[in-house]
């Protein structure tokens with residue numbers, strides 16, 4: 028086994044959680060979502076954590092959470108869009124970049140999902156964040172998938188990569 032876990036990275040709303048759930052089902056792995064684990068542990072939503080404790084505190088929670096998750100193997104882990112920007116990803120993980128264009132994300136995201144994300148509230152600031160982060164996502168990725176299409180059109184790219192290379 029080359030990698031302990033699969034870690035999905037990419038901008039907010041690119042579909043990491045949806046992809047992760049399907050991928051985990053295909054590969055018979057556990058799915059974990061860092062934001063959901065943090066919300067459960069803190070008993071508060073991401074918006075509440077940002078509002079009450081600030082972004083820096085949230086980033087520290089992210090690092091602690093991913094470090095703890097990395098103690099286990101055989102998981103598909105969806106990260107928040109800022110995690111690989113501010114924090115370090117676990118070693119021995121297959122990093123998959125879910126790469127969707129900013130406009131595709133905005134058009135695809137339902138209002139309810141949009142509202143949950145404090146850093147998406149100002150569109151021009153979110154666009155700047157997107158532009159600032161793209162290179163880092165690319166540099167970190169072992170595998171990048173074009174996520175501008177529906178999940179069904181690209182999920183096999185990830186599954187085939189993993190099964191062909193027998194990496195997990």
Ligand code: S3P
Pocket residue numbers: 037038039040043062073106107108109110143144145146
């Ligand atoms: C963030 C992305 C969010 C969440 C938080 C901050 C970011 O996760 O962690 O709102 O900095 O990009 P998603 O990528 O799942 O939306």
